[in-house]
Amino acid sequence: MTTAEVTPEGARLLKSPGNKATARVLTVLSAVADHGGPIGVTELSRKLGMTKNMAHRALATLIEHGYLVRDASGQFYELGYGVIQLRGHDTSEPDIRAICRPFLEKVHILTSESVYLSIIVGQTRINIDAIEARGPRVTHIQRGRPLPLHITVTGRTLLAFLRDSEIEAYIKAAKFDDYPDAIVTSGAQVWEHVRNIRERGYGLSRGESTAGLTMASVFAAFIVVDGQNRPHAALTVGGPADRFSLEQAEKYAPRIVRLLEEANRQLHHIPAYSPMATT
Amino acid sequence: MVNVSSQSIFDILRLLSAASRPLGIKEISQNLGLPPSTAHRGVVTLLHEGYVERYQSSATYVLGYNAKRLRQAFFARFRIRELSLPYLQQIAFISGETTNLMVRVGWYSTLIASVRGTNEIISSPFIGEVRELDRGAGSLAIMAHLPAEDLKAFLDWKKTRSLHTSRRLKETLAQIRHDGRIFIGDDGGVTALPILHDGSAIASIAIDGAIDDGMSKSDVKRIVDIVNAVSQRVQQHPVSFWNAYAHLDPASIELPTS
Numbered sequence: 001m002t003t004a005e006v007t008p009e010g011a012r013l014l015k016s017p018g019n020k021a022t023a024r025v026l027t028v029l030s031a032v033a034d035h036g037g038p039i040g041v042t043e044l045s046r047k048l049g050m051t052k053n054m055a056h057r058a059l060a061t062l063i064e065h066g067y068l069v070r071d072a073s074g075q076f077y078e079l080g081y082g083v084i085q086l087r088g089h090d091t092s093e094p095d096i097r098a099i100c101r102p103f104l105e106k107v108h109i110l111t112s113e114s115v116y117l118s119i120i121v122g123q124t125r126i127n128i129d130a131i132e133a134r135g136p137r138v139t140h141i142q143r144g145r146p147l148p149l150h151i152t153v154t155g156r157t158l159l160a161f162l163r164d165s166e167i168e169a170y171i172k173a174a175k176f177d178d179y180p181d182a183i184v185t186s187g188a189q190v191w192e193h194v195r196n197i198r199e200r201g202y203g204l205s206r207g208e209s210t211a212g213l214t215m216a217s218v219f220a221a222f223i224v225v226d227g228q229n230r231p232h233a234a235l236t237v238g239g240p241a242d243r244f245s246l247e248q249a250e251k252y253a254p255r256i257v258r259l260l261e262e263a264n265r266q267l268h269h270i271p272a273y274s275p276m277a278t279t
Numbered sequence: 280m281v282n283v284s285s286q287s288i289f290d291i292l293r294l295l296s297a298a299s300r301p302l303g304i305k306e307i308s309q310n311l312g313l314p315p316s317t318a319h320r321g322v323v324t325l326l327h328e329g330y331v332e333r334y335q336s337s338a339t340y341v342l343g344y345n346a347k348r349l350r351q352a353f354f355a356r357f358r359i360r361e362l363s364l365p366y367l368q369q370i371a372f373i374s375g376e377t378t379n380l381m382v383r384v385g386w387y388s389t390l391i392a393s394v395r396g397t398n399e400i401i402s403s404p405f406i407g408e409v410r411e412l413d414r415g416a417g418s419l420a421i422m423a424h425l426p427a428e429d430l431k432a433f434l435d436w437k438k439t440r441s442l443h444t445s446r447r448l449k450e451t452l453a454q455i456r457h458d459g460r461i462f463i464g465d466d467g468g469v470t471a472l473p474i475l476h477d478g479s480a481i482a483s484i485a486i487d488g489a490i491d492d493g494m495s496k497s498d499v500k501r502i503v504d505i506v507n508a509v510s511q512r513v514q515q516h517p518v519s520f521w522n523a524y525a526h527l528d529p530a531s532i533e534l535p536t537s
Binding site: 030095 | 285289292293296321324325327329330345346348349355356365368372384397407409508512523526532
């Protein structure tokens with residue numbers, strides 16, 4: 001808390017009645033923001049231990065400045081548009097791609113194979129960054145082409161880190177018939193793969209044919225998570241099987257997992273998107 | 280003993296928000312025309328409530344964690360932001376360009392999310408940037424889908440504030456409705472597409488650059504498809520994406536534009 005920074009003289013200032021009223025305005029503002037939804041004056045005054053009259057006056061001041069607005073019913077108060085103005089000189093927003101880029105580079109240097117970064121969009125996974133290997137490589141990526149989560153090991157690894165209820169919801173909505181040649185063509189198989197991935201800690205797959213591949217190939221998919229263990233993204237490394245074998249992928253895996261611990265640390269306080277928020 | 284009014288508290292917050300660097304008490308008092316003692320009391324109150332913090336234990340101040348938290352809570356009020364973010368990532372990856380999300384607030388638009396492009400030269404817009412609704416591609420993509428009476432009210436509002444409006448505004452808006460997108464050439468160019476529900480724009484996605492020039496037809500189509508996919512997600516549960524400030528009289532909303 002910043003309270004510790006207030007000098008004794010400052011503390012004395014804070015006690016004067018007028019300054020207390022001003023401080024109360026800020027306390028009310030914080031409380032409405034914390035509430036997360038519309039709040040009425042009765043609940044607010046009870047929560048903050050102030051009289052309704054005091055709360056009313058603070059609310060009126062905040063409305064006047066646009067920091068709060070009345071909701072559509074007119075009975076409750078919500079955060080206002082005036083908050084846009086609180087900007088500060090640090091305006092950078094966390095960017096998953098920018099944060100993960102150095103880790104893609106490290107994994108590429110480690111393995112010399114192609115490395116992809118993928119996220120969940122709706123019911124699909126898409127690539128948002130890639131470093132392609134030289135020479136023969138696994139796949140010519142179609143930029144941003146979405147594929148249902150169960151089709152690729154990357155998608156299944158992302159899926160494995162969702163909640164069981166979310167996986168059930170995915171299975172319910174999945175159109176397995178659209179990809180009859182896929183490795184996974186049923187809900188039961190989705191669960192089998194999810195269990196394997198959870199047990200191993202990462203996804204591993206050999207020779208998938210669906211992504212337009214012409215040669216046998218091996219993919220290993222690793223998860224990047226937030227502090228709640230929710231998936232931000234998957235980092236997938238893949239190569240032709242004669243160069244990048246299952247054994248090699250397993251050999252690299254512990255080092256990649258260790259590398260990504262640092263990425264997880266950087267992403268710890270940034271909540272992952274809820275990909276299926278509205279479904 | 281001098282008491283600090285709420286007015287000066289908000290003035291100090293606004294000043295620190297607009298400043299490009301930390302400010303000291305003297306600068307604050309000079310800038311706002313407040314006696315130094317009042318500025319000091321204001322800062323102490325804001326410090327105590329976490330709205331201001333000391334910059335690296337110097338005698339200068341920046342916005343505090345509570346101000347930042349408030350901003351996050353404000354953005355969270357637009358659920359379209361959370362829904363759109365992965366789609367913005369996808370567009371930024373396909374186009375290589377910085378991709379932004381704009382929403383309407385009163386007669387303004389504001390930028391509530393931005394995903395940086397992969398191209399080497401990228402612009403960095405600031406989140407929370409406010410423009411009048413007829414300024415910029417992202418704003419116009421929203422405005423093109425306003426009902427006629429709202430458009431009239433907007434023009435009246437501009438008139439009462441003696442602000443300039445393009446004489447070709449109506450034609451431009453009709454063109455956007457026809458094309459489904461708009462390209463504006465200043466600042467390196469921006470292409471914007473609306474996220475539509477029931478004929479009105481919930482938000483717009485603005486992509487740096489002219490997507491029709493630099494990109495293959497199939498990439499452009501993919502971007503259009505992505506924006507349509509966002510619109511479809513909105514259809515599934517439109518109530519969630521209703522604009523939080525739609526019930527307010529737009530003319531009552533006053534925001535500082537950049």
